[in-house]
Amino acid sequence: MSAAIPDDLQCKEVVEIITEYLEGAMSPDExxxxxxxxxxxxxxxxxxxxxxxxIRVSGQRPLEEGIPPSTKGALLDAFRTWKKGP
Amino acid sequence: MTPAHEVQSKSASAAPLSTELDAxxxxxxxxxxxxxxxxxxxxxxxxxxxxRVARGFVGSEALAEEVAQEAWVGVLKGLDGFEGRxxxxxxxxxxxxxxxxxxxxxxxxxxxxxxxxxxxxDEPSVDADRxxxxxxxxxxxxxxxxxxxxxxxxxxxxxxVRLVQxxxxxxxxxQREVVTLRDVEELSAEEVCEMLGITEVNQRVLLHRxxxxxxxxxxxxxxxxxxxx
Numbered sequence: 016m017s018a019a020i021p022d023d024l025q026c027k028e029v030v031e032i033i034t035e036y037l038e039g040a041m042s043p044d045e046x047x048x049x050x051x052x053x054x055x056x057x058x059x060x061x062x063x064x065x066x067x068x069x070i071r072v073s074g075q076r077p078l079e080e081g082i083p084p085s086t087k088g089a090l091l092d093a094f095r096t097w098k099k100g101p
Numbered sequence: 102m103t104p105a106h107e108v109q110s111k112s113a114s115a116a117p118l119s120t121e122l123d124a125x126x127x128x129x130x131x132x133x134x135x136x137x138x139x140x141x142x143x144x145x146x147x148x149x150x151x152x153r154v155a156r157g158f159v160g161s162e163a164l165a166e167e168v169a170q171e172a173w174v175g176v177l178k179g180l181d182g183f184e185g186r187x188x189x190x191x192x193x194x195x196x197x198x199x200x201x202x203x204x205x206x207x208x209x210x211x212x213x214x215x216x217x218x219x220x221x222x223d224e225p226s227v228d229a230d231r232x233x234x235x236x237x238x239x240x241x242x243x244x245x246x247x248x249x250x251x252x253x254x255x256x257x258x259x260x261x262v263r264l265v266q267x268x269x270x271x272x273x274x275x276q277r278e279v280v281t282l283r284d285v286e287e288l289s290a291e292e293v294c295e296m297l298g299i300t301e302v303n304q305r306v307l308l309h310r311x312x313x314x315x316x317x318x319x320x321x322x323x324x325x326x327x328x329x330x
Contacts, residue, residue, distance in 0.1 A: 025232075025235070025241060025242025025243065026232060026242055026243045026244050027225075027227075027229075027232040027235070027242035027243075028242065030225075030226045030227045030313070031225070031226055031309075033226075033309075034305055034308055034309035034312060035305065035309075038290065038305055038308075040301075040305065056243075057247075058244040058247030058248060059244075061247065061248045061249070061250050062248050064250070064251075065248055065251060065316055065319070065320065066312060066316055068251060068256050068319075069265070069312060069315050069316040069319055070284050070312065072256060072257070072261055072262055072265045072319070073265055073269065073280065073284035073285055073315065074284055074285060074287055075257075075262045075265075082144065082145065082148050082149065086148070086166070086170070087141065087144065089170060090140075090141075090144055090148075090170065090173055091137065091140070091141070093170075093173060093174050093177060094137060094140045094177060095137075097174075097177040097178070097180075098135040
């Protein structure tokens with residue numbers, strides 16, 4: 016861990032405030048402090064990447080188990096009723 | 102008029118809003134023409150998530166299913182008046198959460214969303230024993246057991262996708278609904294706060310806890326995969 020860049024943010028704190036960072040909810044100073052830490056700390060860079068990967072995988076189209084035919088039937092009925100109009 | 106592009110999948114580089122609005126306009130036109138296949142595709146796309154989100158408001162899976170079906174009826178009734186000022190998806194989920202809240206209060210099961218805390222409220226995002234003691238002279242609060250990089254091929258595998266899905270389903274209510282709406286459905290923070298009736302800070306706390314747990318689940322799972330080079 017480099018001592019060249021002054022860094023008062025602990026790794027333990029980084030994992031607690033990472034969501035504020037990713038959400039863009041930090042003040043410019045807080046963001047600078049956070050990014051400063053990342054420059055010097057490879058494990059925290061890994062952690063941030065893991066968090067980004069986690070978010071990305073969450074957004075993958077979920078593997079559907081399928082909607083029960085009875086539900087589909089009920090909804091199709093509702094659609095046909097609506098189509099017919101008042 | 103620019104032809105609409107089909108938005109087939111969500112990805113890290115999400116389709117620009119204008120593309121989604123174009124696709125919505127075409128879809129709504131199909132629905133208004135009575136296209137049943139288009140309706141079933143829309144149902145396939147959203148129904149399970151709608152049930153999952155409704156589950157955060159009502160007392161049972163069966164009730165959540167009823168709420169979701171009620172919401173679809175609401176969608177159809179409101180479709181003629183849909184002006185495309187928001188995306189169709191946002192609009193559908195707004196109807197869903199309104200139905201869920203109203204059914205929740207009728208069932209007298211509703212709690213303010215922010216009150217949906219859990220025993221994991223005070224859990225750290227990463228086990229404390231993975232960090233060096235705060236009083237250490239050189240590396241206070243530094244990693245003692247640092248995270249290992251994940252190989253892309255493991256990360257994007259079907260197995261990992263399924264694992265994440267299960268991890269989301271296992272989350273306490275509140276966290277589950279927020280991460281579903283934010284990270285699975287990719288709705289904005291503002292929309293989600295409005296739908297769930299929670300503050301931005303509250304939403305962020307729930308999102309943080311959810312994401313931390315999911316990340317930990319993926320890490321545990323991938324740890325068994327052998328060294329990634």
